[in-house]
Amino acid sequence: MDIEQSADACGGLAWISQRLFEVEGRLATDLDDGKPLDDRARLLLARSSRRHGQHAQWWRAALPDSPALAGAERVRPPTDAWVRLLAHLEGAAPTEALAAIYEVALPQLAFVIEHLGQELLPVSDGAVIRIARMVAADLAEEQYDSREVWNTPSVPSDDGLEELASGFADDYREKRWPPLVTLPR
Known part of the structure; x- marks a missing residue:
């Protein structure tokens, strides 16, 4: 992986981490949104939000500081699948957002980082x-x-989440992200 590809990967991961920080933080503190989450879920989300905020800072720190590489401009949505997922999290009811976080977002993020x-x-x-x-x-x-x-099921809990999860399949085809990561078939 060359420096530009590494910068694109770090920028995309910074964007994802920042968005998860914001969404989980809102869910952890939002008490007025329909069916509120129980205290254990809110505590888990609060801790997770802080961690994602720290992760965003780490990924940003790994960006190249050369003006020629424009590191700060690389903090952007890595793929349309991530944009759709984070938009879903923003507009979903708390329990639906929690399902999307634990059934789609975190497994996809772990998969990307592993590869x-x-x-x-x-x-x-x-x-x-x-x-x-x-x-x-x-x-x-x-x-x-x-x-x-x-209790995370092995398959997303509803058709909407299944569609969001399947949207990531395009990320693992020819135009993959992070750039040029070769995934096993």
Whole structure:
């Protein structure tokens, strides 16, 4: 992976992390939205939101600071599937948003980070490798802790989530993200 591809990956991951920080933070503190979430779910979302905020800072710090590479401009939606998913989270009722987070967003994010790590080289991508490992550990812990709060089924709970999840299949075809990550078939 060259420096531009690495920058695109870090920028996309910064965008995802920032958006998850915002959405989960809102869900953790929003008490007036229809059926409110229980305290355990709100606590999990509050902790997760803070972590995603930290992850966004780490990914931004990994962006190149060369004006020629325009690192800050690379913080943008990585794919249409991520845009659709985050838009869904913004407009969904709290319980529907919680389902989308734990059934679609976090598994997809963990998948991307796992496969990104396989494309990085220790000599040139050491900082990004460390960030990816820390983020992966946080995601694994969150998915584990969520089992007490949210019993995640292996298939999304409704047709809308299944459609959102299947939208990521295009990310893993010819125009993949992160750039040039070769995924096993």
